[in-house]
Amino acid sequence: MSQPGKALDRLQSHLHHTRLLGSISSTLYYDQNTVMPPAGAAWRGEQLALLASQLHERQSSETYADLVAAAEAEVSADAPLPLRRNLQLLRLELERQRCLDPALVQALAMAQSRGNAVWQHARSRNDFPAFAPALEELIDLRRRQAAQLAAAEPVARSPWEILAQPFEPDVSKARLQALFDPLEAAIPPLLERVAAAEEAGPAGAVPAGTDGSSDRTGSLDLPESLQEQLCAELLESWGYDASRCQRSRSAHPFSCTVGPADFRITTRVVPNQPFSAFLATAHEWGHSLYEQGLPRGDDHYFPWPLGEATSMGVHESQSLFWECRVARGRAFAERWHPRFSAALGRDPWGGAASFWRQLNPLRPGPIRVEADELSYCLHIVLRFELELALLEQDMPVAELPDAWNRRLQELLGIKPASDAEGCLQDIHWAEGLFGYFPSYALGHLISAQLAEALEAGIGPIDGHVAAGDEAALQAWLAQQVWPLGRSVNGEELVERVSGRALGAGPFLAYLENKVGRLLEGG
Structure with a gap:
């Protein structure tokens, strides 16, 4: 300006x-x-x-x-x-x-x-x-x-599509369905492969539990104070600046930008889920890094639209990159296993390889924010379908719990023990945020495609993480992704950075590779 x-x-x-x-x-x-x-x-x-x-x-x-x-x-x-x-x-x-x-x-x-x-x-x-x-x-x-x-609206859109525009500009139900159909087709066979390997393989060959809470020595209870300490160490290693940032606790983790130099995130400590707060911190810090890297320049520029996030799908791609590609990666586990063991005063995992598997559980659970990478997107398919039913197909609200439980059983083969871990688990509908949930699955797809572009440009992610050089990853994102702001929509950003249209292929290839490595022990 x-x-x-x-x-x-x-x-x-x-x-x-x-x-x-x-x-x-x-x-x-x-x-x-x-x-x-x-x-x-x-x-x-x-x-x-x-x-x-x-x-x-x-x-x-x-x-x-x-x-x-x-x-x-x-x-x-x-x-x-x-x-x-x-x-x-x-x-x-x-x-x-x-x-x-x-x-x-x-x-x-x-x-x-x-x-x-x-x-x-x-x-x-x-x-x-x-x-x-x-x-x-x-x-x-x-x-x-x-x-x-x-x-x-510049084009005819359904009520749900209109409500989704602030989160994902130019999104349509048909486009989402085209992106989600391959996920719904490919992920269940992968889940079956994991279940079969767990049943047939030796103990410890497959990550146990829905949340990383169990290991070969039994239940691991990581003290709350220790979880807070490790979260703080993670943020410090990734460039947390206390003069501009604040971390607090909330019922549901989130990131919030209050001003051009005031960035907040929250996490929560979940009993019997020792990695939940740590991974949520990585996730929310990814959101905050994106916000801090948007092209606002200074306070004078802050009000202009180009300084806003491209879309929530792109936003989620950044948080998922740091949570899944980095914090759940093998190289990261190799570096952080000694820190966790030293903090505990023992090594309950029996080595970095087992620690890595515990960071990557591959068994479906009912809670979206604790879901493994493999089953996560099916949680979003569930919510997308139910939003359409509530908003456009006149499904009575009273039928929501049964509809939720029935469809979750079909998608993941599990049933919530209660509505608290079923249709009451997310805050989004409590705030009327209809149209938001698909951005989470889009974030996985976008993250996979951007990660391919990053590795083509500067080399394997694990190589940088192993060297303690996460700054190189930040620098690439700060040059290629963050400055685009709202100059483009989400799909345009992906095509500009990766050179091809957004698709489910890169994410499914990533899942296939990771599942294979986890089942084979590395």
Whole structure:
């Protein structure tokens, strides 16, 4: 945004104040999910609703529309492409915001905050009926929102597709189905291969447990303080800067950017799952690294759309890269096995190879965030199908638990022991985030294809990790992926970086290779 004219200056000032309001909302959300006492939920809901109303007014008012129009008139057709792309994205979002009823915006914010609080209570008590009315309200409000937004869509889209646009620009149900069908066809045979090897092979040949909690010596209980220490060591080794970053605890791990130099992540320690917090820290730090690497430049640039994430699929690809390609990799296990053993004062794994297998369990479990790489995407297929049923096929909310359990049995051969580890496990629907879940599976596909491009450019990932040179991986991503921001959509980014269209092939090839190595002992 070099040498802006007067209209661009005025628009910049307006956007800056809008982002300040948005960052206040993000701060309140972070507080709500980390340290806010439960009794504060109602007041917090009113605070967030007020901010949502003010943000909507600033993003849809005639004053703002005039500012955008004046800036568009000031910018010539031969102006720098980033400037023209910024204005194009601002215009698109303006038209969407102008379609929304302010009363609906406020009602949604209230319902999201209320849904969050009710979900936390219901999940802790395994009480789906207590959550059902909040979910019904959110579905109704999101349907109304989609109906209002339809007028601003450049092409005809279904209600679910409209709601998915903020997470995955230009996504369609048909495209997702084309990407997910190969996963649904190829993953179950791999799961059967693992199950057969476990049944036939010697003890310890296959990673045990759904969460890495068991090893050849029995149950491993890693003290909470030790888990926190190892998480801190991991972050420090990957460039954590305490002057810009903060890690806290929450019921559901997440990453949150509060401002251009204020990055937050959260994790949780799960009883009897000794690697959960460690791997979640790697995952959320991957999100934060991406946020820190986006092309914001400085505070002056922060409000412009090109400084935003390309898509949530790309966002997830970055977190999954650090969690799965690095922290679950063999070279990483070789380096960190001595740290874990020294912290415990013993080696319960019997060597780095077994430690690596424990970081990579290959047995399906009911919990998405604890799922192994092999079964994870089928968790997303389940949620994608159920979202469509709830939003577009009139499935009653009361039928959700049974539908969930039945389809999970079909996909993974398991049934949750309770709704708390079934349809109540995720926070997303409690906040009305319909259209979000497919980004997780897209993240796996994108990560695989970007990893191939990275290795073609700078050599094997394991080689850099073995040398303690994760900085080289960060540098490649910082040059090839992070600076693109919203100059492209997710699929365009993949094609630009890898040279070919996004597909399931690279991810399935990665799974085949990893499963083979794990079954063969390395």
